[in-house]
Amino acid sequence: MRLSRAAAARWAARLTFATGVVMLISALLPALPRRAHLLAEFLPVELTATANAAVAAVGVLIVLLAGGLRRRQRAAWRAVLALCAAAVVLNVVKGLDIEESLLAGALALLLVLLRDQFRAAPPQTRWWVPLFAAGAPVLGVIYGVAFLTLRRDHLAGPTNPAELAAQAFAGLGGQSTLHFTDTATRWQFGTITGAFGLLTIVLLGWTVLRTGRREPGLCPADETALRHLLDRYGGNDSLGYFTLRQDKSVIFSASGKAAIGYRVLGGVSLAAGDPIGDPEAWPGAIDAWLTEARAHGWAPAVLGCGERAGECYARFGGLNALELGDEAILDVNDFTLDGRTMRVVRQAVNRVERSGVTATVHRVSDLDPAEIAELITAADAFRDGPVERGFSMALSRLGDPSDPDCVVVVARQDNQIKGLLHFVPWGPDGLSLDLMRRERDSVNGMVEFLVVAAAREAAALGVDRISLNFAVFRSVFARGERIGAGPVLRFWRALLLFASRFWQLESLYRANAKFRPRWEPRFLCFASARDVPRIAMAALRAEAFLVAPQVLLRGRS
Incomplete structure (x- = not known):
C-alpha cells in the first residue's frame, strides 16, 4: 500500500526522534580504536572531544524537536535540517562515525522531500524568550569566571582572565581542560557550567517548539x-x-x-x-x-x-472518540415527586418548605437592575473560593443584559437569598444549567428544592426539558457498584472514588441520579x-x- 505524504511526515517525526537517540548513544560510547587512531593523526584530541560533546547536544535538541515536527512546525523543520547538517560533520570529526553521518544526511534528505508537510506557523515569540535562550550561556560564562576567580588557589597553574573565560565556555559542554588541586572544586565547577549548558539546550528547544497563541474573545x-x-x-x-x-x-x-x-x-x-x-x-x-x-x-x-x-x-x-460521561436531562412533562424512587428528593423538598423557604422563577429580562445586583452579590458570596470555574457548561456571567432569555431560580428565607440556579436557553423549549449556588449554612436539600421549583414552573416558561450537570464516567459508577462487576471495572471505580476526594466525581453523579433523569452520553474527541x-x-x-x-x-x- 502506498504511503501518503501526511503519513510519511509522521514517520519522519518518529525517525527524527530515533536519530536523536542514536546521536546521544554514539556520544556516550567510545570511538572505535582503529578509527580513533587514524583520526588522531589529523586532528587534535581536544577538537574530537569538543565534537563529541557537540554531538550529544545535537542529539538532545533533535529529540526535543521531534515533537515540533509531529505538530508540523516549520521552525522545527528548519532547526532539524540545520542540526542534521551539523551532525554530518561532527560525527566524522568526533570519531569517523560514518554510519551516524549517513543517518543524519538521510534524515535531512527525507525532510527536504517532505518540506510541504511542515507548514505550521511559527510561534509569536515574546521578547524575553530569545533573550533567555541567548543569555543562558553568557550567564554561564560569567558565573564560571567568577567561580574560578574566587577559587584561584584551587587551580593548578596560572591562568589569565581570557583563559578563564575560554575554560568557562568550554565547561558549558563539559570540555574544560582545567586542572584542580581537589576533586570537590572540579565537581562544583563542572556542575555549575554543565547546568548552564543544559539550560541553554532546553531553552533553545523550547523556543522552537512553542506553539502559536490565540487571544480568546468574540468580536x-x-x-x-x-x-x-x-x-x-x-x-x-x-x-x-x-x-x-x-x-x-x-x-x-x-x-x-x-x-x-x-x-x-x-x-x-x-x-x-x-x-x-x-x-x-x-x-x-x-x-x-x-x-x-x-x-x-x-x-x-x-x-x-x-x-x-x-x-x-x-x-x-x-478524530478518535472516547466516552467521557453522561449528561443528565430532565423531561419536565414526565417529572413527578410521586413514587418510592423519588422519596429522597420529596423529603428534601418538604424539609426546605417547612423551614419557610420560598422560590421564585424569572427570566433575566423581567428583573430590574437592583434585583440583578442582589443576585450577583449573593452568587459571589456563595462561591466556594475566588476562582470562577467552568468552560464547557458555564457562561460565567449572571444577569447580563445580552442574555435576556436566561432563567434564574431564587430561594429566599426571611427575605434573604439562600440559594439560586441560573439557566441558559437550550433552543426555544429547553434550559441548560449554568450556575448553582447556595448559602453554606442553608437547610439541607436546597439544591433539590431549587431544581424542583424550576421543573414546576417549566410549563409557564414554555420549557419541556432541562439539562442538569454533567457526570464524568457515570457508567463506571453505575455499573461498578452492581453485583457481578468484573475486577477491571471495580478497580476503575475504586480509582475514580479516590479521585472524587479532590474533584467530587461521584457526588456529582449521585446528585443528578436522584432526579431519575434521562442520560445522554458525551464524548472526548482527539x-x-x-x-x-x-x-x-x-x-x-x-x-x-x-x-x-x-x-x-x-x-x-
Missing part, C-alpha cells in the same frame, strides 16, 4: 452570527449557548451555516460541545477548525460533544493518544481546576 460580528445560528439551531445541543463565552474564539464553515467555538491553551485547540448550526454544514466547520489547528501546530480536541457530533468528528475529521495528557491539562486549565499563579497569568497561552 461583535462573530457573536451576532453565532446568535443567529443559535436562534435556528440552538435546540440541537444543550451546550450550544455556552459558545457565547467571551473567552472562546469561533470559526465558521465556508458557507457560514455552522461554527465551532474553541479556546487555545497549552498548544491545544479545545472545542466544547457540538458544532453550532446546520448539521449538514458541520463537516465544513470541522475542516476549517482542523485546518487552522494544523496551520498553528495545535492539537485538536473536543470536550463533551454528543454522539452525533462525535461520529461527525470521527468521519470527517479523523487526534492522537499521545496528545491526551496535554489535552487533559488544557481541559483542567479551561475548567479552572488548574490555575496558574497570578504572576504567571499575564503570559499564559
Whole structure:
C-alpha cells in the first residue's frame, strides 16, 4: 500500500526522534580504536572531544524537536535540517562515525522531500524568550569566571582572565581542560557550567517548539452570527449557548451555516460541545477548525460533544472518540415527586418548605437592575473560593443584559437569598444549567428544592426539558457498584472514588441520579493518544481546576 505524504511526515517525526537517540548513544560510547587512531593523526584530541560533546547536544535538541515536527512546525523543520547538517560533520570529526553521518544526511534528505508537510506557523515569540535562550550561556560564562576567580588557589597553574573565560565556555559542554588541586572544586565547577549548558539546550528547544497563541474573545460580528445560528439551531445541543463565552474564539464553515467555538491553551485547540448550526454544514466547520489547528501546530480536541457530533468528528475529521460521561436531562412533562424512587428528593423538598423557604422563577429580562445586583452579590458570596470555574457548561456571567432569555431560580428565607440556579436557553423549549449556588449554612436539600421549583414552573416558561450537570464516567459508577462487576471495572471505580476526594466525581453523579433523569452520553474527541495528557491539562486549565499563579497569568497561552 502506498504511503501518503501526511503519513510519511509522521514517520519522519518518529525517525527524527530515533536519530536523536542514536546521536546521544554514539556520544556516550567510545570511538572505535582503529578509527580513533587514524583520526588522531589529523586532528587534535581536544577538537574530537569538543565534537563529541557537540554531538550529544545535537542529539538532545533533535529529540526535543521531534515533537515540533509531529505538530508540523516549520521552525522545527528548519532547526532539524540545520542540526542534521551539523551532525554530518561532527560525527566524522568526533570519531569517523560514518554510519551516524549517513543517518543524519538521510534524515535531512527525507525532510527536504517532505518540506510541504511542515507548514505550521511559527510561534509569536515574546521578547524575553530569545533573550533567555541567548543569555543562558553568557550567564554561564560569567558565573564560571567568577567561580574560578574566587577559587584561584584551587587551580593548578596560572591562568589569565581570557583563559578563564575560554575554560568557562568550554565547561558549558563539559570540555574544560582545567586542572584542580581537589576533586570537590572540579565537581562544583563542572556542575555549575554543565547546568548552564543544559539550560541553554532546553531553552533553545523550547523556543522552537512553542506553539502559536490565540487571544480568546468574540468580536461583535462573530457573536451576532453565532446568535443567529443559535436562534435556528440552538435546540440541537444543550451546550450550544455556552459558545457565547467571551473567552472562546469561533470559526465558521465556508458557507457560514455552522461554527465551532474553541479556546487555545497549552498548544491545544479545545472545542466544547457540538458544532453550532446546520448539521449538514458541520463537516465544513470541522475542516476549517482542523485546518487552522494544523496551520498553528495545535492539537485538536473536543470536550463533551454528543454522539452525533462525535461520529461527525470521527468521519470527517479523523478524530478518535472516547466516552467521557453522561449528561443528565430532565423531561419536565414526565417529572413527578410521586413514587418510592423519588422519596429522597420529596423529603428534601418538604424539609426546605417547612423551614419557610420560598422560590421564585424569572427570566433575566423581567428583573430590574437592583434585583440583578442582589443576585450577583449573593452568587459571589456563595462561591466556594475566588476562582470562577467552568468552560464547557458555564457562561460565567449572571444577569447580563445580552442574555435576556436566561432563567434564574431564587430561594429566599426571611427575605434573604439562600440559594439560586441560573439557566441558559437550550433552543426555544429547553434550559441548560449554568450556575448553582447556595448559602453554606442553608437547610439541607436546597439544591433539590431549587431544581424542583424550576421543573414546576417549566410549563409557564414554555420549557419541556432541562439539562442538569454533567457526570464524568457515570457508567463506571453505575455499573461498578452492581453485583457481578468484573475486577477491571471495580478497580476503575475504586480509582475514580479516590479521585472524587479532590474533584467530587461521584457526588456529582449521585446528585443528578436522584432526579431519575434521562442520560445522554458525551464524548472526548482527539487526534492522537499521545496528545491526551496535554489535552487533559488544557481541559483542567479551561475548567479552572488548574490555575496558574497570578504572576504567571499575564503570559499564559
